[in-house]
Amino acid sequence: MAEEGKIVTAAMLVIGNEILSGRTQDANMHYIAGRLNELGVRLAEARVVRDVTEEIVAAVNALRARYDYVFTSGGIGPTHDDITADAIASAFGLHIDIRDDARALLEAHYEPGQLTAARLRMARIPDGASLIDNPISTAPGFRVENVFVMAGVPAIFRAMFESCRHDIAGGAPLLSRTISSELPEGRLAEPLGLLQERYADVDMGSYPFYRGQRFGTSIVMRCTDAARLDSAVAELKASIVELGGSPHEGDPPA
Amino acid sequence: MAEEGKIVTAAMLVIGNEILSGRTQDANMHYIAGRLNELGVRLAEARVVRDVTEEIVAAVNALRARYDYVFTSGGIGPTHDDITADAIASAFGLHIDIRDDARALLEAHYEPGQLTAARLRMARIPDGASLIDNPISTAPGFRVENVFVMAGVPAIFRAMFESCRHDIAGGAPLLSRTISSELPEGRLAEPLGLLQERYADVDMGSYPFYRGQRFGTSIVMRCTDAARLDSAVAELKASIVELGGSPHEGDPPA
Structure with missing residues (x-):
């Protein structure tokens, strides 16, 4: 370490x-x-x-x-x-x-x-x-x-x-959580951008997916601080629900 | 072009x-x-x-x-x-x-x-x-x-x-041929190195393969001049035969 x-x-x-x-x-x-x-x-x-x-x-x-x-x-x-x-x-x-x-x-x-x-x-x-x-x-x-x-x-x-x-001496392990929903990237983009501004220490990536008839967006959040990560994830899930989506922990089901 | x-x-x-x-x-x-x-x-x-x-x-x-x-x-x-x-x-x-x-x-x-x-x-x-x-x-x-x-x-x-x-304006197309055999890379290396010296215009790459019980080496030759490429390939095949191998055009069978 x-x-x-x-x-x-x-x-x-x-x-x-x-x-x-x-x-x-x-x-x-x-x-x-x-x-x-x-x-x-x-x-x-x-x-x-x-x-x-x-x-x-x-x-x-x-x-x-x-x-x-x-x-x-x-x-x-x-x-x-x-x-x-x-x-x-x-x-x-x-x-x-x-x-x-x-x-x-x-x-x-x-x-x-x-x-x-x-x-x-x-x-x-x-x-x-x-x-x-x-x-x-x-x-x-x-x-x-x-x-x-x-x-x-x-x-x-x-x-x-x-x-x-x-x-190889590693540093603080990077914790990662993925939240997927059926919301398209273009609808999530604004609340996600605002969330990123308030959580500069959490790296947030947005990845659209297309799997058969399913499409939507996975948001990946990465941070070395577990409490900060949990808090950002909770806010993201609330935003998804507010937009009418259903947040799902992890990648979309195959 | x-x-x-x-x-x-x-x-x-x-x-x-x-x-x-x-x-x-x-x-x-x-x-x-x-x-x-x-x-x-x-x-x-x-x-x-x-x-x-x-x-x-x-x-x-x-x-x-x-x-x-x-x-x-x-x-x-x-x-x-x-x-x-x-x-x-x-x-x-x-x-x-x-x-x-x-x-x-x-x-x-x-x-x-x-x-x-x-x-x-x-x-x-x-x-x-x-x-x-x-x-x-x-x-x-x-x-x-x-x-x-x-x-x-x-x-x-x-x-x-x-x-x-x-x-996109391409240049001279790069022609490519692959010759595979059961000879290990370490046995082919010397004749291949000598061949490369005589054919500086032919790019020669050596790639060992392991597929199930089969192993051996594929040699990839690339050149913009078809006649030079053919000549280098013919010399390579002769070297493989001389070493007791069986040259095969293309990648090894799967």
Whole structure:
């Protein structure tokens, strides 16, 4: 837990042409957003960049200066297009080479003769980085300062995140409640705007939904103070009733 | 079609706390990546930012200076958290207010008395912007110079994209072929790296797959020159056979 009341922030950097070309749909950003919330960390920005060293370096340096944590996905495999480890070393001005601890992991994992030069690239780790355990396919991720470098394959990304989550110091957990009703967004907008003005500490988002024949609006309220959140929710429900709607706790029934 | 041989680039800017909080999984980036490819435009970067004016302004200005086109999603509804239109005006230094042409669209759409002050916010359009048609729920998107401002709800985002796609001048279409085999990435990596060195104009990506009991690697090759692409693919297939694998055109069978 970080110091009392501090808001802890994070950014996600997705690295890979396959996401930008539409070949692959990123799933890691959504996963980490939810997990970070549970740990009291707010994902504040995300970027997707190509497999181009200068772009990775620029994005990492912009994000690590601005947020408490940065998580990257992708580009740490054995092929020529896997350039993330070297780009991270470059962003921090660190030397990088095949490191003995990472090599030992790979040597224990592969059958004799199978640890090719290409696979050995996965042991390229910047000096001073700590390794992130990969319980699925062995080749490790790594952490340098506030930057966590992880694989893009979702199962491995998740396993690596779980390996290092105890190193993440969260802030005050963000409590969240969702109130749905059949009222359209355009009718709720004015009372909601007035409510937001009086509750500057409660983040209020409005999300219209369309599900089959049902439509309406879900309002999401988020705050670190439970009493303030309860109070804002109570006022919102009263406004919905006053407008002739029926407030429903949670998302609309499917 | 843009000038011969020019590579046309685009960026996507997703605006909204709901994506970063994990409440909603973005679907628009993946959609537009695929559609832009078909139009000969390469999605070169994507960012997700919060509903915070300064962050939207900074991201729009960074991206519009760098890429041929910028597409934004989210934040153009009627509620207090919908601040995209005003942020875009601010990014371009344009005046913004309720505009008569957009107001006329909304007046024609809503029943008398239903065009509330909140809904009228959806007619806030920067001076000089051209409107983007919204065949689903009427409230328009808009375009300022190379920036296309669209809704976040996926069905509306897609409809708006189709409304304006004839205004997008693509470059040379990027041809793509995928070759899969049961060879693991670590065995293919070396011949692939050598092939990439000899075909600098062919973008080669390597993607391991795990499907049930099947695993292996898909290699994606992309190039604007069909003959060069064919030649690179033929060499790759020969390498796979030489390593004892069976090359398969396309993704691995499901």
